[in-house]
Amino acid sequence: MIAFEVVDALRGYQRIEVPEEINLNLMEVLKASEYHIPATCGGMALCATCQVEVTSGIERLPPPTEIEMDMLDQLPGCTAQSRLACQIKINENLSGTVFNLHHQ
Amino acid sequence: MVTTDICVIGAGPVGLFSVFEAGLLRMRCHIVDVLPQIGGQLSEIYPKKPIYDIPGYPEIKAEELVEKIYQQIQPFKPTFTLGERVDSLSRTEAGDFIIITADQTQINAKAIVIAGGLGCFEPRKPTLDRLEYFEGRGVEYMVKNPEKFRDKKLVIAGGGDSALDWSIYLAEIAESVTLVHRNESFRGAPDSTEKVLHLASQGRLELFLNASLHSLQGNGVLTAVEIINKKGLVNKIDADYMIPLFGLSPKLGPIGEWGLNIDKNAIEVNTLDYSTNIPGIYAIGDINTYPGKLKLILCGFHEAALMAQSAFKFVYPHHKLSFKYTTVNGINSF
Incomplete structure (x- = not known):
């Protein structure tokens, strides 16, 4: 099991566990966990509606790709901890990571 | 003031294609979109991305699909109000719908088709x-x-x-x-x-x-x-x-205040004809929700076809509708 934490203004703190072999990205897992994330573009890093802040453990994640950087760079209020959930693959790197959800 | 049979809200692929399905049944359409260009998400978010699940096109770029549908609907002479957000909805005494945009354009229509995708694109x-x-x-x-x-x-x-x-x-x-x-x-x-x-x-x-x-x-x-x-x-x-x-980000916007049944930012519809809880208002494409909903362009096309059959009965309650394939008589343009 891979376990990480999600902080959300509406639902507060929640621990999420997913099987290791799951082949999904974080946006898909958050949607499946019924978080309200529009994910307009469906995971192409083109809409930024799945923006999250990685408040702990960002150093364990692979750095953003060029396409993710292009989108992050356009956003107001984007910080060094900002990522797009659709570009974060679920794997053991995520264990212990804390994600803070942006509400749009 | 614009007077039309159907006011289509949203100029994405599904909104555009609804002009074709309505046109086959001799209904004219006027399309309103908050963006200054047609195509919705396809033009605004991913114009250069290839799409692989449009029947008949093994691969087609989003902007090309928009262009092809635009060509396809030309026989039915759609009219457009682009760059204006739909704001208010009211009724005439005769029961027609009146839509007014944020820039005060008024559109009178017998039926409304909401093909608004994830809502209207608003600035971040x-x-x-x-x-x-x-x-x-x-x-x-x-x-x-x-x-x-x-x-x-x-x-x-x-x-x-x-x-x-x-x-x-x-x-x-x-x-x-x-x-x-x-x-x-x-x-x-x-x-x-x-x-x-x-x-x-x-x-x-x-x-x-x-x-x-x-x-x-x-x-x-x-x-x-x-x-x-x-x-x-x-x-x-x-x-x-x-x-x-x-950049721009989609929001449901004023449509959310029209009295439609809404679940998680999507409009609930009856899958018989994609009608909403308000008779004469339909919702098709990504903006609707029903058990088993798949947000695919091709599903939106199907929804447009069924919607048009039902809208015909609403627009022309006393006319009889005879279903014909386009291969029988071709396209009778306006």
């Missing part, structure tokens, strides 16, 4: 105190008429192509342009970046990199913008206008 807004107060008093999210900014002092925020392109353009006509970007480099088109850096080196544009918007100042109208850099140093820039250009 920075988090700033009193931002809403200054909207229309110096804060502008779009450059609709550049002449408005002639000989004015402008602060532009953002690092994408539109921030770069408008900074270059407005540097020619404005009294001053200050461009604020939170990073130390730009990821927009290289030649636009080069032009901005060149203008900055000539003193025709002031550049604040590694900086972000801090506060807005003014009494009644905007007079200055404070900018803060990563070290916490604040600069006050005199400004008549502040133009944040951080």
Whole structure:
């Protein structure tokens, strides 16, 4: 099991566990966990509606790709901890990571 | 005032294709979209992306699909109101619908088809105190008429192509342009970046990199913008206008207040004909929801076909509808 934490203004703190072999990205897992994330573009890093802040453990994640950087760079209020959930693959790197959800 | 059979809200692929299905049944359509161009998400978000699940096209770029559907609906002479957000809905005494846009365009229609995708694209807004107060008093999210900014002092925020392109353009006509970007480099088109850096080196544009918007100042109208850099140093820039250009993000918008049954930002429909809880209003494509809903363009096309059959009965309650394949009589254009 891979376990990480999600902080959300509406639902507060929640621990999420997913099987290791799951082949999904974080946006898909958050949607499946019924978080309200529009994910307009469906995971192409083109809409930024799945923006999250990685408040702990960002150093364990692979750095953003060029396409993710292009989108992050356009956003107001984007910080060094900002990522797009659709570009974060679920794997053991995520264990212990804390994600803070942006509400749009 | 525009009078039509069906007012289609949303000019994405599904909204456009509904013109075809309505046209086959001799119903005219008028399309309204908040974006200045047709195509919805396909034009705004991913024009160059290939799509692989459109029947008949093993692979087609999003912008090409929009163009093909636009060609396909030409026989039915659709009319358009683009760049205007649909605001209010009311009824005439005869029961027709009246739609009024934010720019006061009025559309009278017998039926309404909401093909609004994930809602209307609205500018992403920075988090700033009193931002809403200054909207229309110096804060502008779009450059609709550049002449408005002639000989004015402008602060532009953002690092994408539109921030770069408008900074270059407005540097020619404005009294001053200050461009604020939170990073130390730009990821927009290289030649636009080069032009901005060149203008900055000539003193025709002031550049604040590694900086972000801090506060807005003014009494009644905007007079200055404070900018803060990563070290916490604040600069006050005199400004008549502040133009944040951080791209667009979809919101359901005023349609959410029309009395339609809504579940998680989507409109509930009856899968018999994709009608909503208000007779005469249909919802098709990504904006609707029903058990088993799949947000696919091809599903939206199917929904458009069934919607048109039902809308015909609503628009022409006393006419008999005989279903015909396009292969029998071809397309009878208007």
